[in-house]
Amino acid sequence: MAEETARFPKVDISQEMKESFISYAMSVIVSRALPDVRDGLKPVHRRILYAMHDMGLTPDKAFRKSANTVGEVMA
Numbered sequence: 436m437a438e439e440t441a442r443f444p445k446v447d448i449s450q451e452m453k454e455s456f457i458s459y460a461m462s463v464i465v466s467r468a469l470p471d472v473r474d475g476l477k478p479v480h481r482r483i484l485y486a487m488h489d490m491g492l493t494p495d496k497a498f499r500k501s502a503n504t505v506g507e508v509m510a
Contacts (some may be wrong), residue, residue: 483507 486507
């Protein structure tokens with residue numbers, strides 16, 4: 436029984452949740468929610484523009500439904 440308590444220390448669950456959530460939230464804010472300083476784009480916007488470039492979607496081409504681009508980005 437002593438070995439079990441050594442492997443799994445008792446922790447206040449509410450305090451652990453607060454600390455874990457704050458660290459996760461900061462990670463999300465830094466990696467996804469803030470625009471990059473270099474070009475002002477968020478990662479998702481950069482992926483969309485890259486997919487559009489890769490598909491050859493330029494202003495001089497015919498209209499394409501946005502669902503095609505969304506499918507390409509999500510794949």
